[in-house]
Each structure stands twice: as structure tokens, then as C-alpha cells.
Amino acid sequence: VPDRPATARARARVDTTDQIKDIARRHLAVDGPDLSLRAVARELGVVSSAVYRYFASRDDLLTALILDGYAAMGEAVEQAEARVPRRDLAGRWAALWDATHTWAQSRPHEYALLYGTPVPGYQAPRETVEQAQRPLTVGMAILADGVARGVVAAPTDRLPRAVRGDLEFIGRLPDFAGLPPTLLARAMTAWATLYGSISFELFGRFENAVHDLDAYYAHQVQAMARYVGIR
Amino acid sequence: VPDRPATARARARVDTTDQIKDIARRHLAVDGPDLSLRAVARELGVVSSAVYRYFASRDDLLTALILDGYAAMGEAVEQAEARVPRRDLAGRWAALWDATHTWAQSRPHEYALLYGTPVPGYQAPRETVEQAQRPLTVGMAILADGVARGVVAAPTDRLPRAVRGDLEFIGRLPDFAGLPPTLLARAMTAWATLYGSISFELFGRFENAVHDLDAYYAHQVQAMARYVGIR
DNA sequence: TGTACATCAGTGAACGCGCGTTCACTGATGTAC
């Protein structure tokens, strides 16, 4: 959290910027990713051109929302996981995914912006990618811990050569802490499953089928914990 | 496939309707779900109001695209699966998911329309839901066959009560052919995993990580076959 | 502490654009006798 700026002007600038983003976030629910700058200005009670003092273009505002979204989610997930004692792997895993799920539920349109259909013609800047990786990194750290303590073992699954090659490469990246390919493969499956389930839930695929969505998600989290060897 | 209509006028109507939908489908790639009727008309070489002879509104056109999409996907999946000998469960499972994956890859923007972020304010008609269930039904039939032949067993997983209740209810629906809750739970997990993986692939989450996307997907399909007890 | 100047948030008008939808029309196609 950066220091609050000294001058009133600078403080107002920060506040207004935040207000614009808050309003825009709310508009995501109605307009999706092609929210209207003019509508945001209207709600802020300001002439439309005034917004250009804060964001150079509509795309810039969208980029800010995306970046903020990834950062907020990363923050929420990291903090939730950090609260659990290090040796409680199952608890850490549950905290990671519960935080992810809760965050997505409470801000479904931001989740959709981050993990739904990409906006046509929009290209995310590099910085986005780093933020987006934070939850994944948390998950990998849990597994790496498990391996280091000898309580999580590498599965003996067979992997196609092409897949194994990619996974060996990934396993060598710093964030993935030397995880063996077969475990990485299962971790990526769990990752797809647990994000896939959130998307299904938020995008309405479970309607009329799953009634207690939280219980269902918690069950998926546990099933995937077992799948990756956390007990 | 309905009979080709008798009169030239009726035939022209069918052809033009198809052309409009084809053009609109192509425009999905650029405009996403808020494609422009006027742009479609322009490409068809016709004044914008002419399109209203074929579709009562923009939403109607979108609905037609969605319905066609689900139908085409259902058709592709059913046909691929039907080509495999009945007793080859692993082959049927692979055919189901390969067809799904291939269909999605070849029409990514239609896939996004069906399985991505829902269009804000758009409400799909009931008919859509039936079409959307076809691939799911195919998968369930494979498992039901396996159970009936005694080669797929119900896992002994523990299920939370709320989840078990939902799954017992689902298992009683005709399309789900009395599958036991623990198996249904795994089937739904597989379903989330395999659609989740397609979304990750098409929405760019695997970029710079997975290079051979087909091999990776095939591996996921196999992993999920094992997960649901098909060998 | 006071003054001169620089910075910058917000205004208001304008540009040029594309959109969905309606409506009265025309002329070609189809139907009934």
C-alpha cells in the first residue's frame, strides 16, 4: 500500500481514479467488457472528457481493471493461504481454493473479465501475466512443500513424450520448484478442474443440477487434493 | 435434415437465412457476441432492413447461432462416438472428447459463445438447454454401459450430504441412467476438467507453457478416463 | 508571509461514426381459378 500523497490535489487524483474504477467495475455487470466511458463519467457526475485526465483511453481503463482484478485475487489468495500453519498441507490447499472461489463469487463480472472469453482485439500487457500467476504459484508452493517433507509423492502416471517435455521445462522454472512432471501434470489437471468448476458455476452450467454450490465446490477441492496426493 | 422446399422462393429463403448465419458466425470472431446486424447486411450486399425479413431482431439472430452451435457440436460428438464399437469404452470416451476438442478448436468463437462468458442481458430459450446437454448425455451413456457390463465400478469416495442429495436426484433422471452418486461425482469432475482445459487452451491460458496442445488434451482425456474408472 | 507563475482538473462544444429498428414502397414470384 503506497503512502497517501501529500498535496490535496494528488490525494483527490487518487480518490477520483479509484472512483472511476469502482464505477467501471460495477458497469461490467451490465455492459460486460465494452463498458462505456461516457456512462462512467455520467455516474461520476462529470463531463465525459474529464475521464481522460485519468485514463488515456477506454482500453487503458480496462487494462487497469484487469490488472487490479488479478492483483486483488492474488492478494486474497495469498493471504488466506498464509494464515494456515505451514505443515497443514490440506488446510493450505483448501484455503487457496476457497479464497479463489469466494473471490470469484463475490465479483463474478470481474472473474469473467479475467477468466472468461477474451475481449476481441484487446491485448493484455505483460504485467498482467505476472499478477495472473500468483494463485498458481501458491498452489505449486504447497505441493513443493509436500514433496520436500516427503508427504506428497510423485504419481507414477505415464505421460506422452510431448507432454513430459513441456512439464519438465515448466518444472525447471523458479516458481515451480522442481516439481516432478507427473505431479505437475496432476496439478495442472486440478487447476483446470477447479477453475472450470468456478466458470461452470458462474456461467450457469450448474443451474437446476447443483443446488448447494459451496458444498459442491468444497467437494471438488477435496477430490482434487486427493488427486494431487495431499491428504 | 429437412427436405429442400419446393418453390424457388422458399429455397432462396433457406439459402439466405444460412448465408446470414454464416456471415454472422464469421463476425463473432471480430465483434464477439455484440455483432452488428448492419455489418452482416453489408457483407451480404443488402440493405440493413432486409435482414429483418429473416430475423426479427439481433437477439433472434444470436439465438439462432447459439442453437445451431449446440446442435452442431452435439451432432459432431454423437457421430464420432457412434462410430466406435460399443464395447470399446475407452475408445468411445476418447472419441467423445476428441470430437468436442476438435469442434471447439475449429470454431473457437462459437465455442466461446456457448461456453464462455454469458452475454449480459441475454436469456437463452429453453430449447437451447436440451441441445446443450447432448454431449453430456453421450458421456453418461458410456459410463452407464460400463456399469451395466460390470467393467466400471462405483468409486468408494465419501460425498458430503448436500452433494450426495443432488447427485442422487440427477442419477434418477432418464439421461443419467441410474448412475451411482460417487461415479456421477467423478463424471462431473471430468466434465469440468475437460471443458475447463478447452477454455484454458482457447482463451490463452496455456500460452508459453503447453506447446503441443493436442497431445496435452489427449493426455487429459486419458487421465480423466482413468479417473472415472474406464480402462 | 506574499506574490507571480505553472500546473492541472474539469467544462462544453464539436467531429464523425455506427448502431437497431420502423415504415411505406416496388417489383418479382407464387397460387387459384
Next chain:
DNA sequence: TGTACATCAGTGAACGCGCGTTCACTGATGTAC
């Protein structure tokens, strides 16, 4: 087989709308001396 009438695809003009972005402006806030 020919004629009178009904159907309907496509036209062209119009309505009313909202959008992103630019630009010269004003007045309040901040800074340097």
C-alpha cells in the same frame, strides 16, 4: 395455358440514440522565490 390476385424479398429514407476522442477554455490548487 392464361389471367387476376396475393405474397413477400428487398429498397431507401428516416428516427433517435450513444459512443470515443479532441480541443481550446476557465479557474482553482500548488510551487518557487
